[in-house]
Amino acid sequence: MKTSQAQSHPLDPLLRTDRIPHIWCPGCGIGTAFATCLNAMKDSGIDLVQTAMVSGIGCSGRGAGYVKLDSYHTTHGRAIPFATGLKLANPKLNVVVFSGDGDLLAIGGNHFIHAARRNMDITVVCVNNFNYGMTGGQVAATTPHLAKTTTTPVGNPENPFNAPLLAYASGATYVARWTILHARDLTESITEALLHPGFSFVEVLSPCPVNYGRRNRIKPMDMLKIFREKTIIRNDARPTELDLDFDKGIVLGKFVHDTDRPSCVELYDKTCRPQER
Amino acid sequence: MNFWRVPLDAHEVDVPRGEVHILEERCKGCGYCIEFCPKHVLGVSKKFNAKGYHPPQVVKPEECVNCHYCEVICPEFAIFSVPVEEEEQDARGGDLSA
Ligand code: SF4
Ligand code: SF4
Ligand code: SF4
Numbered sequence: 001m002k003t004s005q006a007q008s009h010p011l012d013p014l015l016r017t018d019r020i021p022h023i024w025c026p027g028c029g030i031g032t033a034f035a036t037c038l039n040a041m042k043d044s045g046i047d048l049v050q051t052a053m054v055s056g057i058g059c060s061g062r063g064a065g066y067v068k069l070d071s072y073h074t075t076h077g078r079a080i081p082f083a084t085g086l087k088l089a090n091p092k093l094n095v096v097v098f099s100g101d102g103d104l105l106a107i108g109g110n111h112f113i114h115a116a117r118r119n120m121d122i123t124v125v126c127v128n129n130f131n132y133g134m135t136g137g138q139v140a141a142t143t144p145h146l147a148k149t150t151t152t153p154v155g156n157p158e159n160p161f162n163a164p165l166l167a168y169a170s171g172a173t174y175v176a177r178w179t180i181l182h183a184r185d186l187t188e189s190i191t192e193a194l195l196h197p198g199f200s201f202v203e204v205l206s207p208c209p210v211n212y213g214r215r216n217r218i219k220p221m222d223m224l225k226i227f228r229e230k231t232i233i234r235n236d237a238r239p240t241e242l243d244l245d246f247d248k249g250i251v252l253g254k255f256v257h258d259t260d261r262p263s264c265v266e267l268y269d270k271t272c273r274p275q276e277r
Numbered sequence: 278m279n280f281w282r283v284p285l286d287a288h289e290v291d292v293p294r295g296e297v298h299i300l301e302e303r304c305k306g307c308g309y310c311i312e313f314c315p316k317h318v319l320g321v322s323k324k325f326n327a328k329g330y331h332p333p334q335v336v337k338p339e340e341c342v343n344c345h346y347c348e349v350i351c352p353e354f355a356i357f358s359v360p361v362e363e364e365e366q367d368a369r370g371g372d373l374s375a
Binding site for chain 1: 298302303305306307330349350352354357359
């Protein structure tokens with residue numbers, strides 16, 4: 001069989017191909033998470049000319065720089081406020097936030113909970129690689145208990161965020177979690193999230209072989225096997241049962257899909273612009 | 278000895294056929310496509326690309342069912358599959374390497 005250079009990858013029209021290969025390390029899952037996000041954007045049928053991608057800082061934060069659509073690479077932790085501004089200024093725009101756990105849940109944690117509380121009409125794809133990859137593998141708010149990082153050499157004494165619970169408790173109306181290995185379910189969830197009015201949150205568990213993997217002696221392929229063996233798919237599971245604990249098994253699925261609560265833009269128009277309706 | 282039976286309509290079920298394309302220079306050699314292809318179509322190649330990684334190679338072309346899994350799991354946009362048309366399949370007698 002010939003390996004063809006003539007034909008181009010089906011996602012090339014959505015990529016700034018002059019910047020590919022991207023900077024992500026060999027075996028890093030961010031590329032897969034990013035590809036599923038682009039596939040979902042295609043599948044959902046949303047108008048891509050009316051779509052913007054926003055990223056913060058970190059390895060995943062590079063996403064905005066690779067998509068050939070309107071995109072913003074913002075300051076650390078501030079992807080959601082930028083996205084909120086875009087959406088409120090132009091409610092017709094589909095706004096997708098693609099960023100990492102450190103950026104969205106720690107540095108940008110307050111923005112995250114308040115955007116969820118408002119049921120802000122944006123889609124947040126959060127790549128969770130369990131540590132701060134770009135800065136050398138420090139402990140993060142999502143590092144599993146006892147996992148080793150540069151700043152927790154004997155193991156993390158703390159417990160990680162249960163991000164879907166955080167999103168749900170704050171008011172998110174679409175919540176799902178998958179790993180990059182579950183690329184198909186993940187694509188389906190991101191597609192649903194894109195079509196969902198209101199705050200939608202999709203957590204993507206992803207290997208960081210160079211930092212998290214190396215310190216915990218997990219090779220990239222083994223991390224994917226852990227994703228296969230230590231996960232349980234349970235759609236509609238209670239958000240309180242979604243601890244990030246590989247020993248107990250990590251629950252994946254679609255957990256929340258609430259179409260009853262009005263979105264932020266809807267409520268704003270109803271309250272502040274009744275005459276224009 | 279086979280313990281399973283062939284479904285009665287097996288000859289009528291259209292198994293999709295695919296042809297997989299590899300953009301070798303984009304590959305970073307993670308091996309995910311090779312490991313997780315459900316039909317074990319791919320194997321590690323001995324050759325190196327310009328960056329020093331071993332890209333995958335197609336070892337069982339006739340087995341590809343165009344499921345696109347390699348395409349979605351690849352972090353590098355380096356592999357994708359396209360459908361093989363019915364007539365093309367017949368004309369080639371099922372041997373894509375011809
Ligand atoms: S440091 Fe980790 S998360 Fe960042 S690109 Fe490398 S493998 Fe991926
Ligand atoms: S399309 Fe499916 S069957 Fe074909 S090579 Fe890719 S993963 Fe394997
Ligand atoms: S998944 Fe992509 S990067 Fe990894 S070995 Fe296959 S073609 Fe190369």
